[in-house]
Amino acid sequence: MRIRATVATVTAAALSAALAVTALAAPAAGAEQDDTPTQIKNIEVNQNRDYTVVVEAARKVKFPISALVHDPSGIKSVSFSLQHGATEAEVDGRIAQVGPSRCVKVDESWSKCEAVMIADPYTNVRSNALAGAWGINIVAVDGEGNVTREDYMPLARIKRKTHLSLADATPEPVKKGKNLTVKARMIVASWEKHKDVPLIGHQVLLQFRQGASGPFKTLKKVRTDRNGWATATVQATVDGQYRYDFAGTSLTQARSGLADFVDVK
Template sequence: MARIMWKAVAAGGAALVLTGMAAMPAGAAEGGVSFSRVSVNGGKPITIGVKEMVKVHATFRMTTTLRHNSGPTVFPYRGTTENPETLWNVIESSDCKVVDRAKGICDYNEWLYIDPQDLDFGNEDAGTWRTAARVFLPGDSQDIDDVNLPLQVKRATRLTVDASPEPVATGKTITVSGRLTRANWDTHTYQGYAGRGVSLQFKATGASSYKTVKTATSNATGSLRATVKATGPGTWRWTYYGNSVSGASSSGGDHVATQPRALHSASPRVMHSA
């Protein structure tokens, strides 16, 4: 059975999705609980766009013989465990999968939902977060620990590509253009991402992977442009490898066919009779 926790609940049971600062319930932290084997998003960065709610899978183990309320959770946080800024809107967690009943060892699966359209969510939320694990205990107390697991939260990027002319004669010049944009969580739009090194890649027809041919730097509007020689038919794309606050992305591929270079015969010689 899955259990669902909302960040806050309004009168009448309507859900409020609040991503910013969230005060912990009253009650001092308790000992006697430990968390281990914590994994969030498979160790990969959490990359978020501008509209779609992101679903993040997490797993962890809790060990305790104390009585506790259902639904221990792990989640990204900044600040201190006593007064953290948290990054989640809804958490759905599994029941305990018993590992050792006598020792109180349970494994859990969890799904965190993060909504980029939440009013408290903005560009300042990109970067490094820490991971907290928490369980509520009777009497309005809780155990909350930092589990020493950094998380990277990144703004999504997008790329487009256009290669021309199509088809092109072998050995002639191809111009490959495109545009790199990045999610702006303040305006909920994608905007040009300037000054980024982006790799132009080519996959020859029949090949299994792309190879980088050259790099280009995005201009003030995020636009990209490069010229290359056509060596044969294949597919062109742009790839951006990301940074500490921006996710990696690749454009779709633009296939360009090639045709043999035209042969030009010499002009016939004219013979004049004497």
């Protein structure tokens, strides 16, 4: 009987669960044992959207997680979970799959296994401190009841949703060579308050493009104030669009705001 854990972050609870599954799935006495390690690859979180899940302030988000799993004796079951914390001793958040995984055979020994997870600001992501990198834990049971556990730390990323308002350029219209003030507001989901709050002290880029098409060029770097507002003054030269752009962080979603077209007289 084989129980295999590939990272030293296996918990006592997880090991006990693995032992229980193994005991239930044990082959008959004298049966030939499969000692070939189960292989796991091609892990995808949220359909591989950069392994990132974005969560709003007061709304749960459902997302898929999947992997290709291989064993000569076949795959009986696979379970997924996410955990937040650099080491097992520092784990302060867990997200378990909802319901059983679904495994579909790709060929005689490989199966694609997928499960559904839910990140909920009212339950498993109740603190803003839980934004960032999450480890992925996978437990696979092969056709003979052998258990393999793989830990990937970190791989997934759960971020707070952001919103960047439409830029407001004043005065409009503006005379050529005169100053133009451009403002926009940045807010971010608070999983603790269950509402959007100002994103304070973060850098956003004031950008401009001539006319109504083509790439935007960065004019200035601005930091948001205590109310989330970004304000910058530029000299008006030609007609075009102004917007703010936020590159995002390891904890917050990237966002581009809508542009304001300015007519220069």
